[in-house]
Amino acid sequence: xxxxxxxxTLLAFLAITAVAIVRMTNLFAIxxxxxxxxxxxxxxxxxxxxxxxxxTEAAVGxxxxxxxxxATLALIKNHQVSPYKEVTPRAHRxxxxxxxxxITGAALIxxxxxxxxxxxxxxxxxxxxxxxxIENAVPETGVPNIVTAILASYRGxxxxxxxAVVYTAGVAVLLLIGGRRPKSTVKxxxxxxxxxx
Amino acid sequence: xxxxxxxxxxxxxIPLIIIFALYVQxxxxxxxxxGFQAGVIFSAAIILYAMVFGLDAAEKIIPSxxxxxxxxxxVVLYAGVGVASLLLGGNYLDYSVLGSTRxxxxxxxxxxxxxxxxxxxxxxxxxIYFAFAGRGRE
Amino acid sequence: xDYFFGHYNYWVVIFLMMVGLYxxxxxxxxxxxxxGLNIFQVSVFLLYINMGTLEGGAAPIIAEGVAxxxxxxxxxxxxxxxxxxxxxxxLALALVVRIKEAYGxxxxxxxxxxxxxx
Numbered sequence: 190x191x192x193x194x195x196x197x198t199l200l201a202f203l204a205i206t207a208v209a210i211v212r213m214t215n216l217f218a219i220x221x222x223x224x225x226x227x228x229x230x231x232x233x234x235x236x237x238x239x240x241x242x243x244x245t246e247a248a249v250g251x252x253x254x255x256x257x258x259x260a261t262l263a264l265i266k267n268h269q270v271s272p273y274k275e276v277t278p279r280a281h282r283x284x285x286x287x288x289x290x291x292i293t294g295a296a297l298i299x300x301x302x303x304x305x306x307x308x309x310x311x312x313x314x315x316x317x318x319x320x321x322x323i324e325n326a327v328p329e330t331g332v333p334n335i336v337t338a339i340l341a342s343y344r345g346x347x348x349x350x351x352x353a354v355v356y357t358a359g360v361a362v363l364l365l366i367g368g369r370r371p372k373s374t375v376k377x378x379x380x381x382x383x384x385x386x
Numbered sequence: 387x388x389x390x391x392x393x394x395x396x397x398x399x400i401p402l403i404i405i406f407a408l409y410v411q412x413x414x415x416x417x418x419x420x421g422f423q424a425g426v427i428f429s430a431a432i433i434l435y436a437m438v439f440g441l442d443a444a445e446k447i448i449p450s451x452x453x454x455x456x457x458x459x460x461v462v463l464y465a466g467v468g469v470a471s472l473l474l475g476g477n478y479l480d481y482s483v484l485g486s487t488r489x490x491x492x493x494x495x496x497x498x499x500x501x502x503x504x505x506x507x508x509x510x511x512x513x514i515y516f517a518f519a520g521r522g523r524e
Numbered sequence: 525x526d527y528f529f530g531h532y533n534y535w536v537v538i539f540l541m542m543v544g545l546y547x548x549x550x551x552x553x554x555x556x557x558x559x560g561l562n563i564f565q566v567s568v569f570l571l572y573i574n575m576g577t578l579e580g581g582a583a584p585i586i587a588e589g590v591a592x593x594x595x596x597x598x599x600x601x602x603x604x605x606x607x608x609x610x611x612x613x614x615l616a617l618a619l620v621v622r623i624k625e626a627y628g629x630x631x632x633x634x635x636x637x638x639x640x641x642x
Contacts (some may be wrong), residue, residue, distance in 0.1 A: 193529075200536045207543040207563055216555055223559050230566050237577045238584075238594040240418035242569070242602050244410075248426040249610045250566065253511055256433060260518035261555070261617045265624040286550035294542040298535060306530025308579030310592065315578060319595040323584070331489040332415045332496055333586040335596040336603070340420065341496040344600060345479045348499070349464055351604045352506050356461050358611035359510035363454075365618040366521045417585065422607050507607070514614045521621065 192236065199233045220258045227251040241336045389438065396438045403431035411504050415493070421500040425507030433515050441519050450516065453509050460506025467498050533574050540567035552632040554620050558613060565609045572598045 206226045210219050227250030234243035305312035322339060332338040340348055411424030436444035468479040476483035481495025544567060547560025576598035584596035620630060627635050 196533070200533070203540060204536060204543075207540050210559060210563065211543060211547050211551075216553070219556065219559060223562065226563065227566065230570060233570060234573055237573050238581055239573050239576075239599050239602075240583050240585075241420065241423075242573060242599050242606070244418055244423045245426070245603055245606050246566070246569070248423055248430065249606055250562075252430050253426060254562065254610055254613055257514065257518060257614055257617055258555070258559075260515070261621060264518070264522055264621050265555075265630055283550055286546055289549065290542045290546045293545065294538055297538045297541070301531060301534045301538070304531075304534070304575075306527070307533050307574060308577055308581075309530070310578050310581075314575065315595050319597055322596055323593050327586050329489075330492040330496065332493065334415055334417065334419075335584040335586065335593070336418075336599045337414050337420050337496065337500070339596055339600045340603065341499045342481060342492055345481075345499065347604060348503065349468070349479070351607060352461055352464055352503055354608055355510050355611050356457055356506055358615050359457055359513045361615055362514045362517050362618045365615075366517050366621055369521070369523065418583070420603075422603065510611075514618075517618070518621075 195236055196233070199229055199236065203229050203233070216262060220255060220262060223258070224251050224255040227254070241334075392438050396434055400431050400435055403434070404428060407431065407508075411500065412497075414500055415496065421503030422507055425504040425509075426511060428504070428508040429511035429515070432512055436515070436519065441516070441523070445516070448512065450513075453513050453516070457506050457509035457513060460502045460504070460509065463502035463505070464499055467495060467502070471495070534571065537567050537571045537574060540570070554623065554630045554632065558616050558620070561616075562609070562613060565605070569602045569605060572602055 203226065206222055206229065210222050210226070213219055213222070228247060231243045231247035231251065234240075234246055305314075309315075322335060322343070326335045326338045327333060330338045330342050332342075407424045407428035410419040410427060411421065414420035414424070432444060432448065435447070467481075467484075471480050471483050472478050474483045479495075481492045482488045483491060485491030485494050541564055544560045544562075544564030547563065548557050551557060551560070576595035578592055578594050581592040581594040582590045584593045584599065586593075623635070624630050627638055629635065629638075
């Protein structure tokens with residue numbers, strides 16, 4: 190019973206935070222709300238019995254992503270008008286995005302009519318492949334944490350690809366903004382390769 | 387003294403955060419954790435140091451060229467474990483041939499692979515943060 | 525009623541997804557688009573983890589006296605997806621910094637106007 194109450198409370202706060210992020214116009218407040226959103230979803234992951242995922246989401250979403258967004262806000266400050274302000278909130282003509290979003294949401298909800306209920310132990314997803322991993326992870330690899338065993342041993346090739354993706358992102362960020370800022374900051378249609386890196 | 391509280395509290399907290407990152411890295415087999423979480427927590431400690439004491443002080447601890455070497459080292463360690471198991475007679479990334487018994491080989495392989503992942507993730511997060519923070523200086 | 529309690533989790537997560545999608549396609553500020561994309565990503569992760577939980581199950585770490593474990597496969601998938609998501613976000617923010625230095629603004633309408641007037 191207490192599980193359901195915590196679940197409903199966290200989901201309600203998530204929905205309120207998401208709607209507030211859409212409606213606000215101060216960028217600094219939006220980034221702070223995004224940190225709160227990440228932390229609430231990490232709490233929801235803990236309630237759903239996923240401690241590894243909650244760990245990663247809290248560290249990465251509420252930690253690194255928020256810090257990087259704040260660093261970006263510090264670099265793009267608008268000195269003439271009030272800083273961190275979204276200049277043109279496009280409140281006129283919202284009907285086309287609302288129609289697209291409504292149709293997509295209705296299609297997705299139609300897709301969830303037939304799926305098994307939340308937490309059903311006899312759902313097909315829980316009895317075929319997962320049972321093999323739960324029963325054979327410790328005898329075959331000797332590691333009690335099944336998620337680590339699958340990540341590093343059974344699906345080790347995917348993790349190699351993921352490390353390569355992280356490395357590539359680091360190299361790309363280094364190429365883009367690794368050097369000092371050029372002297373004049375407004376250069377329309379300037380060739381980007383000519384900036385001194 | 388504008389930043390006295392920040393200086394004292396962060397000097398107290400940063401070693402604890404680094405020890406926690408090492409705990410999460412090496413205890414990832416028996417509890418929640420693993421390479422990614424440990425790498426991000428370790429880089430969070432260094433980012434805290436850079437924010438409180440200045441970017442120049444942080445670059446004195448970990449110079450930029452060392453970060454680039456460490457990022458590549460993690461990927462090479464991961465791929466190297468695969469090549470080592472190729473040379474020892476098994477398939478690529480088949481950890482069973484790395485140890486005397488099958489379970490010992492798997493355990494050693496998982497440990498090395500998670501170490502490689504942790505090193506790369508922490509180095510890349512620090513590279514990205516230093517690039518963002520260093521762009522603002524003229 | 526049973527059906528409602530078994531499915532409202534998915535419906536709230538789909539609502540969050542749609543809020544994120546709406547932020548991406550209807551706002552002109554580049555930072556707000558990136559944050560909307562992140563909201564979309566996090567709600568997709570919530571959908572997957574919701575599909576993998578079991579009633580009365582425990583975390584997928586083998587321990588004494590636990591009978592039912594949650595499905596570990598969505599956890600593995602989402603772990604990879606979270607790290608790839610942060611790599612994408614970092615790259616997008618670096619691009620925003622360069623766009624600001626080149627055009628002087630991060631509003632989409634202004635950038636289009638500067639592109640078409642030169």
